[in-house]
Amino acid sequence: MDCQDVKPALSPYIDGELPREDAAGITAHLAGCVACRRSLEELHLISATLHALLATRRAPSPVLRARVMAALDEVAPARTRPGMARHTRLIRQHLRRMRLGPGAR
Numbered sequence: 001m002d003c004q005d006v007k008p009a010l011s012p013y014i015d016g017e018l019p020r021e022d023a024a025g026i027t028a029h030l031a032g033c034v035a036c037r038r039s040l041e042e043l044h045l046i047s048a049t050l051h052a053l054l055a056t057r058r059a060p061s062p063v064l065r066a067r068v069m070a071a072l073d074e075v076a077p078a079r080t081r082p083g084m085a086r087h088t089r090l091i092r093q094h095l096r097r098m099r100l101g102p103g104a105r
């Protein structure tokens with residue numbers, strides 16, 4: 001497995017949606033690839049933030065909001081990475097629902 005194979009699979013990897021052999025291949029690749037480990041960390045951050053937002057189901061504090069927006073800015077260029085797009089889309093949808101997205105006050 002190389003980075004081309006691993007990056008699109010990171011999101012399902014985190015979500016435990018991959019067959020065991022595929023997940024093992026990714027785990028092995030991550031052990032030796034800093035770039036993919038960094039992508040995984042970003043996904044973890046986004047995923048954790050999203051779950052925190054969904055769990056509260058109320059407007060987050062200004063501090064949390066700022067952290068979310070900063071995290072989104074950081075991964076925005078990653079829109080081309082298929083695995084990331086799904087998460088950023090979910091967060092943006094959620095923020096919009098909570099009137100916190102771009103354009104909200």
Ligand SMILES: [Zn+2]
Pocket residue numbers: 002003006029033034035036037
């Ligand atoms: Zn890699």
